[in-house]
Amino acid sequence: MSPPGPVVAAGCVLWRRSPYDGGLEVCLVHRPRYDDWSHPKGKLKRGEEPRDAAVREVLEETGHHCEPGAALPMLRYEVNGHPKEVFYWEAPATGGAFVPNDEVDRVAWLSPAAARDRLTRPADRVPLDAMIAARPDA
Secondary structure, eight states: OOOOOOEEEEEEEEEEEOTTTOOEEEEEEEETTTTEEEOSEEEOOTTOOHHHHHHHHHHHHHSEEEOOOSEEEEEEEEETTEEEEEEEEEEEEEEEOOOOOSSOOEEEEEOHHHHHHHOSSGGGHHHHHHHHHHOTTO
């Protein structure tokens, strides 16, 4: 019997232009279950494509609609001894509003540098750094 495949998840580096100064802001979510700060992401539903899952998870976790653009580096790591793969896209927020829920109790819109510092898992900086490197206006 072959070992089970990795858990597959998807998410976005969600961004917007600051309503105050027009600078780039990145949205991070706080998950009270883990007491961590991360990009909005989650597991795929059966038969769901990663990009569709990323859009769904952003909406569920942040209350914001988004339009995924360029693919960002995929992360591979282990969770409780099981392999996990997380696909990411850069995505501008296109509207919506956050409402706290059981999974996410807070969001923070931060400058890229502040978001990089706030991320709990160092590996989560990889897709953020890739998005920033690809944006001449960041």
